[in-house]
Amino acid sequence: MTDWGENEPIYIQLAQRVLSQIMQGALAEGEPIPSVRQVAGQERINPLTVSRGYQLLVDEGLLEKRRGLGMYVCDGARDKALARERDRFLNNEWPRIRDRIKVLGLSLDQLPQGRSS
Amino acid sequence: MTDWGENEPIYIQLAQRVLSQIMQGALAEGEPIPSVRQVAGQERINPLTVSRGYQLLVDEGLLEKRRGLGMYVCDGARDKALARERDRFLNNEWPRIRDRIKVLGLSLDQLPQGRSS
Amino acid sequence: MTDWGENEPIYIQLAQRVLSQIMQGALAEGEPIPSVRQVAGQERINPLTVSRGYQLLVDEGLLEKRRGLGMYVCDGARDKALARERDRFLNNEWPRIRDRIKVLGLSLDQLPQGRSS
Amino acid sequence: MTDWGENEPIYIQLAQRVLSQIMQGALAEGEPIPSVRQVAGQERINPLTVSRGYQLLVDEGLLEKRRGLGMYVCDGARDKALARERDRFLNNEWPRIRDRIKVLGLSLDQLPQGRSS
DNA sequence: GTGGTCTAGACCACT
DNA sequence: GTGGTCTAGACCACA
Numbered sequence: 242m243t244d245w246g247e248n249e250p251i252y253i254q255l256a257q258r259v260l261s262q263i264m265q266g267a268l269a270e271g272e273p274i275p276s277v278r279q280v281a282g283q284e285r286i287n288p289l290t291v292s293r294g295y296q297l298l299v300d301e302g303l304l305e306k307r308r309g310l311g312m313y314v315c316d317g318a319r320d321k322a323l324a325r326e327r328d329r330f331l332n333n334e335w336p337r338i339r340d341r342i343k344v345l346g347l348s349l350d351q352l353p354q355g356r357s358s
Numbered sequence: 359m360t361d362w363g364e365n366e367p368i369y370i371q372l373a374q375r376v377l378s379q380i381m382q383g384a385l386a387e388g389e390p391i392p393s394v395r396q397v398a399g400q401e402r403i404n405p406l407t408v409s410r411g412y413q414l415l416v417d418e419g420l421l422e423k424r425r426g427l428g429m430y431v432c433d434g435a436r437d438k439a440l441a442r443e444r445d446r447f448l449n450n451e452w453p454r455i456r457d458r459i460k461v462l463g464l465s466l467d468q469l470p471q472g473r474s475s
Numbered sequence: 476m477t478d479w480g481e482n483e484p485i486y487i488q489l490a491q492r493v494l495s496q497i498m499q500g501a502l503a504e505g506e507p508i509p510s511v512r513q514v515a516g517q518e519r520i521n522p523l524t525v526s527r528g529y530q531l532l533v534d535e536g537l538l539e540k541r542r543g544l545g546m547y548v549c550d551g552a553r554d555k556a557l558a559r560e561r562d563r564f565l566n567n568e569w570p571r572i573r574d575r576i577k578v579l580g581l582s583l584d585q586l587p588q589g590r591s592s
Numbered sequence: 593m594t595d596w597g598e599n600e601p602i603y604i605q606l607a608q609r610v611l612s613q614i615m616q617g618a619l620a621e622g623e624p625i626p627s628v629r630q631v632a633g634q635e636r637i638n639p640l641t642v643s644r645g646y647q648l649l650v651d652e653g654l655l656e657k658r659r660g661l662g663m664y665v666c667d668g669a670r671d672k673a674l675a676r677e678r679d680r681f682l683n684n685e686w687p688r689i690r691d692r693i694k695v696l697g698l699s700l701d702q703l704p705q706g707r708s709s
Numbered sequence: 710g711t712g713g714t715c716t717a718g719a720c721c722a723c724t
Numbered sequence: 725g726t727g728g729t730c731t732a733g734a735c736c737a738c739a
Contacts, residue, residue: 250723251542261461287724327462335469338455344378345444349466352452367729394712404731409712425602426711426739484714495695511727521716526727543724543726561696569703572689578615579678583700586686601738638739 243284251286255294263303263314264322270314274304301325359401368403372411380420380431381439387431391421418442476518485520489528497537497548498556504548508538535559594635602637606645614654614665615673621665625655652676 243258245251262268277295281288295312298304303318315321342349360375362368379385394412398405412429415421420435432438459466477492479485496502511529515522529546532538537552549555576583594609596602613619628646632639646663649655654669666672693700 252723264461290724293723323463327464330458330462330464331470334455334458338451339471341447341451344381345447346381346440347444347447349471352456353448354456354466369729393710395710405712406714406732407730410729412712423712424739426737428711486714498695510725512725521718522727523717523729524715527714529727540727541724543722545726557697561698564692564696564698565704568689568692572685573703573705575681575685578612579681580674581678581681583705587682588690588700603738641739644739 252290252294252297255280255291256297259294259298260303260322260326263318264326266319268314270316270318273311273313276311369407369411369414372397372401372408373414376411376415377420377439377443380435381443383436385431387433387435390428390430393428486524486528486531489514489518489525490531493528493532494537494556494560497552498560500553502548504550504552507545507547510545603641603645603648606631606635606642607648610645610649611654611673611677614669615677617670619665621667621669624662624664627662 245254259268259274268274274295277288277291280286280291284291295304299306299312301322303315303322304312305315306312342352362371376385376391385391391412392400394405394408397403397408401408412421416423416429420432420439421429422432423429459469479488493502493508502508508529509517511522511525514520514525518525529538533540533546537549537556538546539549540546576586596605610619610625619625625646628639628642631637631642635642646655650657650663652673654666654673655663656666657663693703
């Protein structure tokens with residue numbers, strides 16, 4: 242039972258989590274993802290909310306519904322996701338982050354690098 | 359007349375803009391900031407919306423009201439703002455950004471540095 | 476439909492009323508409070524006004540929002556509220572009251588005690 | 593140069609201060625009170641604000657203007673002020689204070705009595 | 710001139 | 725159903 246961020250809608254946070262798992266290979270292509278009911282039960286959230294999150298990824302062509310079976314990661318989902326997200330990061334997010342670092346009077350070199358783990 | 363982002367409420371974007379201006383010294387300590395009505399007129403937004411944005415910074419101790427006169431940047435506001443925002447960035451934002459970069463399979467060295475142009 | 480005091484803003488009076496109810500246990504911890512629309516309807520005031528009042532208590536950590544569900548009294552809200560208000564009373568309000576009594580040439584013993592009626 | 597309370601208008605705080613001084617005899621009946629200009633200069637506030645505060649007490653019959661000379665404390669001002677303020681305190685303020693003490697779970701006996709000075 | 714409050718009503722997003 | 729945001733416009737108090 243995750244604790245959800247305050248501002249971002251739960252269904253979006255959920256979609257991002259699944260997206261990360263796909264990009265990291267934790268959810269492999271062709272494999273089923275946890276069912277709506279299962280997630281809703283574990284996370285104590287409304288099944289409709291889970292469903293909405295999954296639907297986002299279906300719309301992006303990363304998940305596919307197989308009727309009566311559940312939802313599966315599409316073939317090629319990992320590369321597609323990585324390409325799309327890298328593009329979004331470089332064009333939308335990174336420029337703003339760079340500006341923010343500058344305004345704060347920081348520099349990239351000062352920032353903690355994170356463990357090599 | 360700025361064009362506002364879609365998702366973030368206008369009053370928050372406004373507060374962030376003023377905050378940036380304080381951190382960059384464009385709004386100097388002890389100086390008055392543009393009046394609610396003035397901003398509302400220029401930006402074509404409701405005075406109430408401006409007021410809400412300003413109030414956020416008053417609550418954080420960066421702006422002070424002088425009754426009947428307007429709102430002024432507090433003494434020490436710049437340092438206070440910089441310290442607070444740096445702290446927030448390093449503890450909350452940067453770790454997530456670092457994770458995102460890692461998940462995307464990117465590395466800091468690859469990222470565009472932003473010319474001095 | 477309460478009749479509101481003249482000088483104090485309605486949203487503040489509302490927040491104080493809810494605060495009292497929390498301190499007296501009339502609104503129990505973990506329980507939902509009346510919805511913005513419900514109060515607005517009963518009291519014949521604007522939903523925005525109710526919302527502002529509630530927001531004050533959210534900011535103080537006494538109420539929490541559950542998205543799409545409504546607002547609830549936080550765990551531990553009662554003790555937190557009592558401690559904070561007692562402190563404020565003893566340090567800010569009572570000294571002034573004591574001074575006022577003294578200036579008026581009254582003494583505590585003379586003051587009506589309030590029957591248990 | 594006093595530091596003024598945030599919420600109460602300055603001219604009211606000023607009037608209350610003068611009122612206290614009259615009730616305590618610090619400003620004696622028949623004596624002149626500090627001129628508008630003098631107070632405005634000392635307190636760094638607008639003369640109009642001072643004037644407005646004084647006017648409140650004129651309206652209540654506690655001060656009188658003598659043209660070309662300034663303002664003076666009326667004869668009988670002290671008793672009149674004491675009677676009026678005692679009445680207001682007992683009927684308006686004290687009942688609310690008593691309620692607040694009760695809600696906070698305090699009792700009169702517990703409250704600090706202040707020095708016997 | 711300044712900011713504060715309130716209303717009435719609309720639209721949006723989340724559950 | 726819930727709360728959040730924004731608008732347009734009014735009125736008030738303060739300096």
